[in-house]
Amino acid sequence: MTLDWGMLAIAAPAVLFAGISKGGFGSGAAFASAAILALVLEPGQALGIMLPLLMLVDVATLKPYWGRWSWPDAKVLILGSLPGVALGAWLYQIADADVFRVLIGVISLAFVAWQMSLKAKLIPQPKRAMPAWGGAIAGCVAGFTSFVSHAGGPPAAVYLLSRGLGKTPFQGTTVITFWAINIAKAVPYAFLGIFTAQTLLIDLVLAPVALIGAWIGVKLHFAVPERLFFLLTYVMLVLTGAKLIWDGLT
DSSP: OOOOHHHHHHHHHHHHHHHHHHHHSTTTTTTHHHHHHTTTSOHHHHHHHHHHHHHHHHHHHHTTTTTOSOHHHHHHHHHHHHHHHHHHHHHHHHOOHHHHHHHHHHHHHHHHHHHHHHHTTSSOOOSSOOOHHHHHHHHHHHHHHHHHHSOOHHHHHHHHHHTTOOHHHHHHHHHHHHHHHHHHHHHHHHHTTOOOHHHHHHHHHHHHHHHHHHHHHHHHHTTSOSHHHHHHHHHHHHHHHHHHHHHHHO
16 A cells, blocks of 8 residues: 555545535445545555544534534444444454455445435334334444444434434434544554554545545535435445455455
8 A cells, every 4th residue: 555646536535525424414425435445455454544534524523513412312322332343343353355345345235225215215214213222233233334344324324313303413413423433443443453654644644635525514514405415425335335345256
């Protein structure tokens, strides 16, 4: 892995997209950036580059949504995520890179299928709030998928959607939830050697891009509908997910 113009030409738009997603659209699509980077880097390198940048965006977006979250719901998801993070750390130690390529690819396609099923009303919206134990399970799945592909948004969203939160409380709750989950992930990432001097150098270069993306995302959250943004996300995830599965299996 070298820091060159070719790599930056792929990484910079991916990081900008992650910042916009986390800053304004519930963070569910931010993991597309890790999937894109995994096309040209080892999955561990892609994860190691993205986590500090996602944490930077978390900090940048805390202030605009401060106090607008549902803390009881966030607490259930955060506590539930810890076993999922531990499971992801265990899998990372025993699985090779191709397993993670396939996992990231499958999660990418599953995210699109879930979202499209919701839009087509093939999956009914929850008619009543999911209980705390359901939130703990959603948090565990979010912790695991977040560890292996930074894709904790969908399982968290399943729980939060059932709680009937408005657009801004939903966004605020995802911000505080994944701020905490990303801190929890950083500890095993460091012990597993996912962070390196090279990934941190790349993070320094890309940090301004992540902050610009977060600023754009916050502005767009209050100004534009989500349809076009997520349509672009679905296209990217289908293409990158299919390619990662193909690479992992072949």
